[in-house]
Amino acid sequence: MSGAQPANGPAGDGEGTLAIIAGAGALPWEAADVIARRRKIVVFAVDGEADAGPASIETHRIGPGQIGRMRRIAIEHGCRDVLLIGAIRSRPDFASIIPDLETLRLLPRIVRAAVGGDDTVVRNVIGLFEQEGFRVVSVAEAAPELLAAPGPVGARQPDAKHEADIALGMRYLDASSPFDVGQCVAVVDGRVIAVEGAEGTDAMLARVADIRRARRFRSEKGAGVLVKRAKTGQDMRSDVPVIGADTLRGAIKAGLGGIAVEAGRTIIAERVVVAAEADRARVFVVAR
Incomplete structure (x- = not known):
């Protein structure tokens, strides 16, 4: 893996910025509001899925071909921990993706990750983030009050x-x-x-x-x-x-x-x- 590495630091201790990957619905923004009271956050809103969020929350729209951009921004913010939250209603059409260079490197693993039932896909996506040096945290860890x-x-x-x-x-x-x-x-x-x-x-x-x-x-x-x-x-x-x-x-x-x-x-x-x-x-x- 090339380039800078995600920052270290345990989740839930208020240290380090938490990257929130936001899918559809009000829930990602509800979670962002709760977590931001005790920890810095940056939200990556999945294009075509995530609803618009409050202007007060730093948000970056990302498409399936922008993994490299997301990773670069996360590293710039000192993120090590990632929270995946919100519905993803459809799986990406890989034939229509125009990937950045980092996504191109990861594309074979991304395609493999999207194959299978929901549980299989979840395990694959989590594994993909972990292989890139991030730690995927649960709602119970990041926002137990939800x-x-x-x-x-x-x-x-x-x-x-x-x-x-x-x-x-x-x-x-x-x-x-x-x-x-x-x-x-x-x-x-x-x-x-x-x-x-x-x-x-x-x-x-x-x-x-x-x-x-x-x-x-x-x-x-x-x-x-x-x-x-x-x-x-x-x-x-x-x-x-x-x-x-x-x-x-x-x-x-x-x-x-x-x-x-x-x-x-x-x-x-x-x-x-x-x-x-x-x-x-x-x-x-x-x-x-």
Whole structure:
């Protein structure tokens, strides 16, 4: 590896600048705001994915062909630690990339890193950063307050039927973890209605709404739950399960009674908004 090396220094101690690789959604900017209170940060917003952030946060837009530029800026800022956060909705079209020289050097490894299921890709991407001398840190290390604490978010709690559906959903996700499929499932009245695949949580919830309208299953409005949790053995440095206001709105449109997530290993983004909207819609959001 040529050129300057990333600066040393342990993560989470407030020393050294943290590089945040930001994908889509409000979460990367929520994390940046929290972390910036105790540590210097620089954000690299993934072009075509990341939303616009506040002007007060130093941000550099990067495309898939600009790894060299990102690495150079990170080194100039004294970064050793990297946080990967936010959704990446599509994998890059390598045929359309015009790489800088550093990206050209790394391109064979980048292509290999993008092949496989979500867990495989996460491990490959983390390995790519580590091979370049960076240390990829987890949300638990960089911003633990973003992780769901046990208990309800808002005023409402699941009833006995919801509790049974939550337990079934958790068992199903435990059993399906080795297959690297998805992180969430919809369960209604003791029946698994939908399992998240490559389409993501929001699209899965839209599918639940469609099949409810088509009367492919019958239940009262407010029955059932969305259950989301990390896979067994999942590397929590990336692809941490996340719910936010859009997730809640999707669950409400699907007619579900609420959302249950795994405490300590799931992020609840936009927590104040989620609590207020859940109470207004008379649905629950709970971490277990």
